[in-house]
Amino acid sequence: MKYVTLLTMLAPLSLAACDQSAMPPAGMGMAPTPMQTGPHAMRPPELPAASAQPVPTAAPSSDGSPAIQSDLAHGLRVYRQTCAFCHDKGISGAPIIGEASDWRPRLAQGMTALYASALQGRNAMPGKGGNPSLADADVRAAVDYLAGQVR
Numbered sequence: 711m712k713y714v715t716l717l718t719m720l721a722p723l724s725l726a727a728c729d730q731s732a733m734p735p736a737g738m739g740m741a742p743t744p745m746q747t748g749p750h751a752m753r754p755p756e757l758p759a760a761s762a763q764p765v766p767t768a769a770p771s772s773d774g775s776p777a778i779q780s781d782l783a784h785g786l787r788v789y790r791q792t793c794a795f796c797h798d799k800g801i802s803g804a805p806i807i808g809e810a811s812d813w814r815p816r817l818a819q820g821m822t823a824l825y826a827s828a829l830q831g832r833n834a835m836p837g838k839g840g841n842p843s844l845a846d847a848d849v850r851a852a853v854d855y856l857a858g859q860v861r
Contacts, residue, residue, distance in 0.1 A: 785855030788848045792839040797856065802834035813860040821857065828853045 789797070789807075796804040805812035816824060828849050831837035838844045839852075 781851060782855050782858060784848070785851035785853075785858075788844065788852040789855050792841045792844065793852055793856070796835070796839075804835060807856055808859040810860050813857070817857060817860065821853070824853050824857065825850055 794807075796802065797807045800806045800809075800812070805816060816827075827835075828839070829837055829846060838849050
């Protein structure tokens with residue numbers, strides 16, 4: 711009998727929890743937690759600020775391939791967003807950023823070959839690093855940035 715009484719008291723409470731009128735109005739989220747606002751809040755890394763001074767660009771290649779003048783700061787941003795996961799650690803045989811022994815044979819083939827590999831994919835790497843929404847110029851900027859870390 712105690713259980714029947716308890717159930718009859720709890721049933722309306724559980725149904726009241728399903729009532730949408732108790733929800734906050736649309737557009738009002740929950741208050742931020744201390745982890746979102748405190749001094750130790752988790753924030754995304756800050757990218758270098760744009761400056762009024764010109765940013766260095768990639769040097770022309772020695773193999774006669776056309777030199778794509780790209781903004782290396784933009785290449786860094788694309789690298790961090792799309793390429794870093796594999797190229798920071800050498801996942802699936804990806805050449806590690808700044809590791810001359812990984813990059814010299816690739817650089818010897820010329821920038822045109824590097825651009826083609828990055829755009830179309832090579833071995834385990836999908837074309838455009840798996841991000842088909844990247845513009846070709848973005849991919850070239852990331853390649854210029856990666857190549858510049860070795861030269």
